[in-house]
Amino acid sequence: MSEGKIRVLVAKPGLDGHDRGAKVIARALRDAGMEVIYTGLRQTPEMIAEAALQEDVDAVGLSILSGAHMALVPRVLDLLKKQGQGKVSLFVGGIIPEEDVSALKEMGVAAVYGPGTSTQVVAEAIRAAVEKQTA
Amino acid sequence: MRPKIDPLDLAGKILQGDRLALARACTEVENDTPAGEAVISSLFRHSGQAHIVGITGSPGTGKSSLVNRLAKEYRSRHANHQVAVIAVDPTSPFSGGAVLGDRVRMRDLFGDERVFIRSMATRGALGGLARQTNALTQLFDCAGYQLILVETVGAGQSEVDIVRLAHTTLVVEAPGLGDDIQAIKAGILEIADILVINKADHPGADATERSLRMMLELSHQRPKSMVYHHHNTGEDSRAAKDEEPEGWLPPVLRTVAIENRGVSELLDEVAAHRTWLEANDLWQSRERQRVRADLQSLLQERLFSAWRTAQPVDLLEVMIERVMSREVSPFEAIEQVLSGRG
Ligand SMILES: Nc1nc2c(ncn2[C@@H]2O[C@H](COP(=O)(O)OP(=O)(O)O)[C@@H](O)[C@H]2O)c(=O)[nH]1
Numbered sequence A: 001m002s003e004g005k006i007r008v009l010v011a012k013p014g015l016d017g018h019d020r021g022a023k024v025i026a027r028a029l030r031d032a033g034m035e036v037i038y039t040g041l042r043q044t045p046e047m048i049a050e051a052a053l054q055e056d057v058d059a060v061g062l063s064i065l066s067g068a069h070m071a072l073v074p075r076v077l078d079l080l081k082k083q084g085q086g087k088v089s090l091f092v093g094g095i096i097p098e099e100d101v102s103a104l105k106e107m108g109v110a111a112v113y114g115p116g117t118s119t120q121v122v123a124e125a126i127r128a129a130v131e132k133q134t135a
Numbered sequence B: 001m002r003p004k005i006d007p008l009d010l011a012g013k014i015l016q017g018d019r020l021a022l023a024r025a026c027t028e029v030e031n032d033t034p035a036g037e038a039v040i041s042s043l044f045r046h047s048g049q050a051h052i053v054g055i056t057g058s059p060g061t062g063k064s065s066l067v068n069r070l071a072k073e074y075r076s077r078h079a080n081h082q083v084a085v086i087a088v089d090p091t092s093p094f095s096g097g098a099v100l101g102d103r104v105r106m107r108d109l110f111g112d113e114r115v116f117i118r119s120m121a122t123r124g125a126l127g128g129l130a131r132q133t134n135a136l137t138q139l140f141d142c143a144g145y146q147l148i149l150v151e152t153v154g155a156g157q158s159e160v161d162i163v164r165l166a167h168t169t170l171v172v173e174a175p176g177l178g179d180d181i182q183a184i185k186a187g188i189l190e191i192a193d194i195l196v197i198n199k200a201d202h203p204g205a206d207a208t209e210r211s212l213r214m215m216l217e218l219s220h221q222r223p224k225s226m227v228y229h230h231h232n233t234g235e236d237s238r239a240a241k242d243e244e245p246e247g248w249l250p251p252v253l254r255t256v257a258i259e260n261r262g263v264s265e266l267l268d269e270v271a272a273h274r275t276w277l278e279a280n281d282l283w284q285s286r287e288r289q290r291v292r293a294d295l296q297s298l299l300q301e302r303l304f305s306a307w308r309t310a311q312p313v314d315l316l317e318v319m320i321e322r323v324m325s326r327e328v329s330p331f332e333a334i335e336q337v338l339s340g341r342g
């Protein structure tokens, strides 16, 4: 029997055009020993939730540069909850104003990371959050 | 970390079409847990219906893009059928992690509840699939999926596992990748039931087709069943009874996945191959080969671990030391172990 790996969905919602940041974090999480499902650009909240379901992930990381986080994040959280994945930890990366950060956390986002955060910090936070999840 | 799984509950939900239950069962099967085995065992009588189609070929030839189109085309033809996609990508040998990126090319399947895509890391296996890919295929079969598309890693040289798993194997090539010689060396043409030249919009498709057809004629002298025995060192020689008659010449098809060209014809060939297998009793004999290989490797595994746990001391470690110090050869070591003189 092999031990389970932490499975993380990394997605880039919104309409803005590049996914460099998302790819960097995907590779960093791989290097931290996780299995990263990478879904690419322009994902709708519905697409993200559907991929999270099929892949039965432990965590979801969203890279949001468009400024649309206050619209996108609650929608993803809501869909995850509705489909029975309320325990999945949601992480957000991007340029998020301070007041929105606390609002997002209140909604249930595990952590929010600005540009320049060490990828190691992110990987550790995901690992810790997943280990805390219980039945 | 993960909630405790009740396999019978999961199995019941899967039969009712609960997709989260199916996803959770996939995880258990992938992790090779007793719960995963129990789910498959309790649903096994429902299986045996799925057409398992392998898609192999070098990275970048367009396998994921083709899977996307094939699944979509199949669903437009079969309104009530379900399609599963298992997309395998390599695990990093350094970290044990993986980036599984095939879904990027499968966006068009979003919104169709009768399509289920699951990404899978090899977790150290070398034959182009993960060790548990076979079991995951069984799970989808049990869950009532009629078509299961399995995309391999596509490392080229060692994509042999897929032949044992799939009823129908597609080998995807693309012009200009300079890998047709590679493919020939790897004997990849011999595993193809259908050859696909994708990216036929690129220059060089004619040349690629010419060289493929030439190699195909040369390699067609050899019946496909030899491939099995070739790579199956552990396989029972009785499998040789399951010889395949001649009569299927692998067609060569051109596609442009990004423009959905040639995809309908490709799906026609996939269906034709299934019909041919059934008409020649090969559907059953391939199934039998797979079950035999499956049982054999399970038996090896279980016997070994039963033997190992039954030893008062770790005999294997003792023998490793004796062989290392050249006290005995590996053959003598095993001889002594098995005759109880270890
Ligand atoms: N020009 C062209 N590009 C294609 C075609 N099929 C796929 N691609 C592109 O080739 C790249 C690799 O495709 P992908 O499906 O990921 O290949 P895989 O690695 O074999 O799964 C992507 O950028 C695709 O958009 C095609 O028929 N023509």
Ligand SMILES: [Mg+2]
Pocket (backbone or CB within 6 Å): B063, B064, B065, B101, B102, B151
């Ligand atoms: Mg691919």
